[in-house]
Amino acid sequence: MTFQTRTTIPEEAAREGLLAVVIERTVRGARVAASAVERWTRAVRAVVTPLGWAVVAAALVSLGVGYGWGWGELVALGWGLALLVGLASAWLAGRGAGVIELSLPVERVAVGEPAEARLVARNPGRRRFGGARLELPVGERIVLRFLPPLPRGATFDEQFPIPTERRGVVPVGPARTVRADPIGLMRREIVWSDTSLLHVHPRTAAIAALSTGFVRDLEGSPTRDLTVSDIAFHALREYVPGDDRRFIHWRSSAKTGTFMVRQFEETRRSRLMVLLDLDAHSYADEAEFELAVSAAASVGARAIRDSRSVSFVVSGRDRSASGVRRRGGAVHELSTASRDRLLDALCLVESDERAVPLPDAARAAAESLSGVSLAFLVTGSAQGIAPLRAAAARLPGGVATIVVQCAPEGEASSRSVAGLTVLGIGYLDDLRAMLARSASLA
Incomplete structure (x- = not known):
């Protein structure tokens, strides 16, 4: 009795272990099969057009009714439609060994400057490549071209103009080829490249160096102005009454x-701030706002070129989507690296x-x-x-x-109101002239 108990327990354990392995492998196989079916279904849905689905449905109905009721005409129609679907599928078979590359020769341009995308298709393989429609999304429009059949070693090189009439970021691509059968039952898209971004910068004017707003600072940069007390040594001169004897x-x-x-060179620092008002109520139209963006960009770009410490801020939103006034986010600082x-x-x-008013943005x-x-x-x-x-009053004193x-198209003007300099410009070139003539920037 004891011998039977000792041999039965291992046999039952072995059968249970084998059953667990079978169940595990069955579940794993079912998951793999389900994943494969899902991928296949997704691929079929991406290729078959609505007209193609209608033809497939008509073929199934014709075959079912024809065989069920013995109607030879419907059977012939069903097989004819099925053959049509098979021919459309064979039409799209194959991808080819070609390569399509999309590039932007220049990734940054100013408004109005020419820009283009370059598309190069090559066929390094033995089979013929091409013979499909080429689609290139450029912004909100799609550029259509026909990619001719390319024999081995052939190259297709074409450049596409990109509109730059307005400031912004224009997405270009991805480049894709589209093949479809003559009837339109199947349509296959192949993506060949990533999306590239073209930055259309605001126009800027080459204004003169900004000299206002410098403050004496021992950690600043040496200048051409001479002084008797600083850290950047310049030269020696004869003593005159009033000079500090320590030097x-x-x-x-x-x-x-x-x-x-x-004698020393005076070291000075300049901390410059550019505040661009985004409040739509401050502008008469879109052209006026674009001129403001260009003017602010010109000042900021010049300050960066002069290696001045500059902060460029824009006004934020005054209210959230719920209409509740927000405490933070009154201004946003842009990168000036x-x-x-x-x-x-x-x-x-x-x-x-909904941008904050200019006085609130200045205070923030x-x-x-x-x-x-x-x-x-x-x-x-x-x-x-x-x-x-x-x-201006909400900025720190000094x-x-x-x-x-x-x-836009207004007359350039300069006025001073209670110590505040107000420059009016109608064209971007007016900014350069007004800053050069302004007494406060002399």
Whole structure:
């Protein structure tokens, strides 16, 4: 009895283990089969057109009714439709060994400058490649071309113009070929490239170097202005009454017999802020806002070129989607790591009817930025003088403030209101002339 118990338990355990392995492998096989069926179904749905599904359904109905009722005509019609579907499937068979490459020779252009995408198709294989329609999405439109059949070693090279009439980011691609049977039962798309982005920058003017807003700072950069007390040594000169005796160079004085004092180059810093008003109520139309973006971009790009410390901010939204006033997000700071980074960010800014008013944006910028010595406020012609003065008053004391009001095709003007400089420009070139003539920037 004991012997039977010892041999039965292992046999039952072995049978249970074998059953578990069979069940596990069965479940795993079922999952693999289901995944394969799902992929196949997805691929079929992507290829068969609505007309193709209608023909497949008509073929099944004809065959079923024809065989069921003994109607030879329906049987012949059903097999004819089935043969038509088979021929359409064979028409799309094969992909070819070709390669299609999409590139942008220039990824950044200014508004109005020519831009193009280059598409190159090659056939390194033995089989013929091509003979399909080529589709290239460019922004919101699709450029259509016919890719001719390419024998072995042949190349198809074509350039497509890209519209740059408006500032923004234009997606180009992906390039894809589309093959379809003559009847339109099957349609096969093959994607050959990724999507490339063309940044259409706002136009900028080459304005003169900005010299207003410099503040003495021992950690700043040396300038051509000379002083008797700083850290950047320049030269020696004779002592005059009033010079600080601490800067007498005794060794040189002993050699010349005349007191000589050190002369230094003054080191200064400039913390410049550019605030672009995004409030749609500040502008008369879209052209006025685009002029403001270009003016602000010109000032920011010049400051970056001069290696000045610059902060470029735009006004944020005043209210959320629920209508509740938000405390944060009154301004957003754009990247000024380089000129291209700044202009890339400006490709995406748009006017907003829910943007914070200019005075509130100026106050938020003053609270988030420190050490500003010069501020440019760029806005539209719809702003009155009262909001401009309110915006300037909310900046820290001692900050030189310049307001740039944009009115396309308007007359250039310069005025000073209670110590606030207001420049009116009608063209982008007016900004360069007004800044060059402005007494506050001399």
